[in-house]
Amino acid sequence: MCSNLVKQMVIAFDKQSQPHADTGFKIWCEQNPEDFYLNTKTPKKFTLHKSGCHHTGVLEDGSSPTSNPKFCSLDLGELIKGALEQGAEVVDCGTCL
Numbered sequence: 001m002c003s004n005l006v007k008q009m010v011i012a013f014d015k016q017s018q019p020h021a022d023t024g025f026k027i028w029c030e031q032n033p034e035d036f037y038l039n040t041k042t043p044k045k046f047t048l049h050k051s052g053c054h055h056t057g058v059l060e061d062g063s064s065p066t067s068n069p070k071f072c073s074l075d076l077g078e079l080i081k082g083a084l085e086q087g088a089e090v091v092d093c094g095t096c097l
Contacts, residue, residue: 009078014069021066028072036079037072044088046071048080053096 013025029037033052040046051072073079083090 009073009075010082011072012069013066013072015064015066016069018066022064025066025070025072032072032074035072035074036076037070038079038083038090040069040071044086046083046088046090047093048090048097049093050096053093 011028013021013028015021018024025037029051033050035051037049037051038046039049071079071082080090
């Protein structure tokens with residue numbers, strides 16, 4: 001899913017293909033609180049979040065944030081560019097942006 005989005009500047013976390021994706025995503029968000037990620041709503045619709053956003057429950061015990069794939073980047077432009085190249089719509093989170 002959305003494999004073309006994954007480029008050198010973008011890190012993907014997807015529980016379906018990576019058993020420890022939740023842990024990796026949580027660590028990435030904690031280490032990069034001012035950077036961004038896309039939450040996959042559908043293959044053609046993403047929501048843009050700051051990595052410190054609590055809207056998705058990333059830091060809650062028992063949650064599985066990567067059951068919907070997440071695409072993370074230190075480069076917001078590269079993240080958006082990848083989504084648009086997929087023909088996806090990107091909407092900003094109403095909580096953190």
